[in-house]
Amino acid sequence: MPLDDDAPIVQFRRSTGPTSDSTRWSFFSAEQANATPIIGRDGPTGSYLQALVNHTDADGYSLISVRYPPNTTVPRHSHDVAQIVVVLEGELRQGRRTFPVGSGYYSPAGAPYVVSSGDSGAHVLEFRHNPLTFTTDWFGPNEHIDAAPADEAGRPKEEACE
Numbered sequence: 001m002p003l004d005d006d007a008p009i010v011q012f013r014r015s016t017g018p019t020s021d022s023t024r025w026s027f028f029s030a031e032q033a034n035a036t037p038i039i040g041r042d043g044p045t046g047s048y049l050q051a052l053v054n055h056t057d058a059d060g061y062s063l064i065s066v067r068y069p070p071n072t073t074v075p076r077h078s079h080d081v082a083q084i085v086v087v088l089e090g091e092l093r094q095g096r097r098t099f100p101v102g103s104g105y106y107s108p109a110g111a112p113y114v115v116s117s118g119d120s121g122a123h124v125l126e127f128r129h130n131p132l133t134f135t136t137d138w139f140g141p142n143e144h145i146d147a148a149p150a151d152e153a154g155r156p157k158e159e160a161c162e
Contacts, residue, residue, distance in 0.1 A: 021057040028052040030065050038066070038074075040138060046072055051132055052125075060131040066124050068092070068117035076139040078112040081130040090122035112139055 020026045033050035046069045053063035068074075068090070085092070086104035093116045099105065104124070107113060128134060 019054045019056045022055045022060040023057075026053045026055070033065070040075055040077070042075070045074055047074065055131050057131065062128045062130060062132045064126040066126055068122040070117060070119055070121045072121070073114065073116040076112050076114045078110050078137050078139075079107075079134050080109055080137075081128050081134040082109045083107055084127045086125045088123045088125060090120045091118035092116065092122050092124065093118065
């Protein structure tokens with residue numbers, strides 16, 4: 001990839017906090033980490049992320065703290081890498097599924113989903129075996145994707161999340 005194509009990724013990676021590589025120890029503090037606004041398909045989502053572990057090498061990992069305001073919906077999207085999400089505060093919803101504190105989910109690479117926070121918002125950790133160079137694809141509400149059928153509002157149907 002040309003350097004110009006990498007510039008937004010490098011800028012994003014640097015804006016989210018200190019970087020390291022997977023051959024060295026990584027130490028972090030959620031109280032001191034930079035909070036970076038999450039920009040969705042339609043602009044700012046009101047949510048913020050903090051990169052706690054932010055490796056730059058291909059074998060690296062990322063651990064991200066994400067805070068969602070109350071009753072926020074992140075539109076239908078997917079990532080090009082798998083992730084594990086654990087709820088630390090509040091609750092998240094995917095369709096009729098609710099994830100309270102201490103629960104979470106694994107989503108495979110490329111699986112589209114919509115996530116919403118509860119009345120008190122949500123604080124989650126997202127873990128990926130990938131540096132912060134993953135991509136997010138945003139989908140319209142009626143866009144058909146074979147891997148995860150959606151209802152009329154763009155929410156994944158229950159069988160897609162099982």
